[in-house]
Amino acid sequence: MKLPFFLLALTTIAASAATRPYGLVIHGGAGVIERAALSPEREAEYRARLADALNAGYAVLESGGTSLDAVTAAINIMEDSPLFNAGKGAVFNADGICELDASIMDGRTQAAGAVAGVHHIKNPINLARDVMLKSAHVMMVGDGAEKFARSLGYEMMPNEYFQTDWRRQQLKKAQEKDGKERTAAQPGDYFTRTLRWGTVGCVALDKTGNLAAGTSTGGMTNKKFGRVGDAPIIGAGTYASNATCAVSATGWGEFFIRVGVARDIAAQMEYRGTPLRAAVAASLAKVARLGGDGGVIALDAQGNVAMEFNTPGMYRAAKLSGQPAVIAIYGDEAKP
């Protein structure tokens, strides 16, 4: 039987839509995460919260929502959880307060938004998204970013909302060790490395084939002088383009900025056709050669997933259509 052309075309589109993968990958930070240091109860909490974030994002995609909405939904859950270094539960800066950064990028339009150094925004990823969608700018910092938030009717949270006791303890320890690490050339010891834990991020691919990426963080414990890491830097911590991939990074931000990790991964795909996972590995190797460490999640338009890190562990999870969900923490678990 020969179908009329328009029916044939419809059939092809329907088949392609039916088989087109969608899904998301999330991370809750890379670092020195080892079984010995994590109690079974605490580990179960992390896995539960990662599952919540994954399911929230996946539900958006399954019901036909956009990758941008999925990224926001998943990150909001991790921002609201005290377990992760983003939103509530963020690390303390040297002045004893939580100071938050976030960025987001739309792979379809390459529109992007970022905020850095905000103190009163419950969900910084939402403000980054509003910078992208409701201003002519890409990046806003400090009081100015919060002034913009107020103009949009955001509730201003007291900084105490973000503060938790265990992060305050981390600050205390960090300040006792302060001054030991002077330059970017010094790799830092085991303890100072752990100060950089816990950024959260999400990359998503929706049913229409659009990619998006987002990252949210409190930065590093005891950070001084208005330090900004890679999380709010488009091209370093976050990048998305439908032509290549969506990337969110976590780790020692200074090195991720110097390599331009997120943009570097996309560039390898764009300019020499490197497959996603190999591109991620090559960029992380560059970070390592400079003396840094961390992890990356990435997703391309074909549904290929990367969850790579050169630290002992990374809180991570992935759910792609038609495949079982994966939730993992340690280095010896699956990197799906």
Next chain:
Amino acid sequence: MKLPFFLLALTTIAASAATRPYGLVIHGGAGVIERAALSPEREAEYRARLADALNAGYAVLESGGTSLDAVTAAINIMEDSPLFNAGKGAVFNADGICELDASIMDGRTQAAGAVAGVHHIKNPINLARDVMLKSAHVMMVGDGAEKFARSLGYEMMPNEYFQTDWRRQQLKKAQEKDGKERTAAQPGDYFTRTLRWGTVGCVALDKTGNLAAGTSTGGMTNKKFGRVGDAPIIGAGTYASNATCAVSATGWGEFFIRVGVARDIAAQMEYRGTPLRAAVAASLAKVARLGGDGGVIALDAQGNVAMEFNTPGMYRAAKLSGQPAVIAIYGDEAKP
């Protein structure tokens, strides 16, 4: 005659050092710069100041100084001149003050430094350099960055030092037109485009083959909400790697961040061997496709120069060893 091997080797090294090119390229901003709008006196001032900056940087290189020192020397002269939108003579933000950003990168080590939103630093490029060399961080913003400067003994300038009457007039005009331009998707009219003029930058190659890049700016007139453009973003406004090239960009910063222009140019060279000028043209074409405009200067380790822009003009100059200096403003002049 057969030379002993060690003498032969020495001869080769000497010849290579003698023929190895060195030099620098500078820009003073791209935009709607047309003969009809620039008086002969004003034009002569611009050319004289570009020559001063070029000569200061070249003198550093000629005497065997580093590309980093040349970049700093050239940019300092433009920061100190009221003609350019950097340091003294920076544009006003919406609050009626000058708010400065800068970044610098060392191609040899890929170390980088950046500051954003400072109000009292005479030469922001120097502070960016100190962030790179004297802290464990890459980027510092706002009051924190100035606190770091004070800890290093920087003199704090009153903001009035930076303020000039003609920039105040530009703010007034911009505020009269305010609210006409709401989203990044709108390209803006002739006037709003001119608000983005005048960032300064320099790329340099020294006698030992090391590249460096730096960029310094007051951002855009009437900017609000702590807006940060591409100038202090490593990978967007500034990038340097000895393996590829040094880049400084100027223009509509939001688009340069979204494309990751400086990193994108280096990535084309790194991953598909694109020659410098073609890589610059391809990245600027991406900016144009998204609706943005601006210019780029770049230099590779072989001494190839790019000075490209898709605006009517760009203040620019170049001096490579063994070649005549070039100083140009309009689009119909040489792009050496």
